[in-house]
Amino acid sequence: MPDAIERRKNVAPWWGLLFAIGAIGCNAPFFVSPPPWQGTLPWLSLLFVVLALIFLVTGLRRAFGQVQVYRGKVLSVVLTVIALVPVGLAAFVFVSARRLPSSTAAPQIGQKAPDFTLSDTLGRPVSLDQLLAPASSSSSSVSSPESRAPKAVLLIFYRGYW
């Protein structure tokens, strides 16, 4: 085996690791109030997962398939193993975050909103009718002048467990 020419550095696994970190980074809770483009972040994360895998595979193929051209057998394996952790995690998060039940049976625009009575933070029962009534002593803002009935209520259902 001739070693006339120096073998090239195998940088592909480093790119793989970088994209792997980027993939998990896209899931970091950056925003207190999410920006309009927040919807692109999950897809960016997925793109980074794919790019990471492409670079990791390329790195391994170079290290083991083109031994005459590239160095870095051990390094490519080590970096790939390290990078697979964030890659796997990002892929898992992508799937689980989107595993939501369909909302097609939920009340749609123009339909009647179902009634309910639930406890507030002090354990007092509050109904939808009461929410649509003028604010009396419902919250701490007793002194606020606007005691007119609201035009609407915005029901924000959230997952809880904060």
Add this chain to the structure above:
Amino acid sequence: MEKRLAEFEAAGVRPVAISVDAPEVSRNLANKAGYTFPILSDPDAVAIRRYYILHPEGGPDGHDIARPAEFLVDSSKIVRWTNFTEDIRVRARADQMLAAAKKLR
């Protein structure tokens, strides 16, 4: 959300948050985050089921919870606007909800 509360009030819209969390859990959240809008507890997912947005075993310990959903309900209890995310990481934005609130008359 809390920062824009005055704008919601100006639009005549009262935001109300609902989850399966117990009242004391929500009270802690409200105290810590400084929320002054009503937060309601639906531990048995009664209202959540009525709105057909139950996420069975969606909670961290296999509890039934709500899938994230927003409904703008007018004074005659008609739904005027809805938002259902397809990804729990993509949250409803205050601007989005305010825009819907301001369209009411």
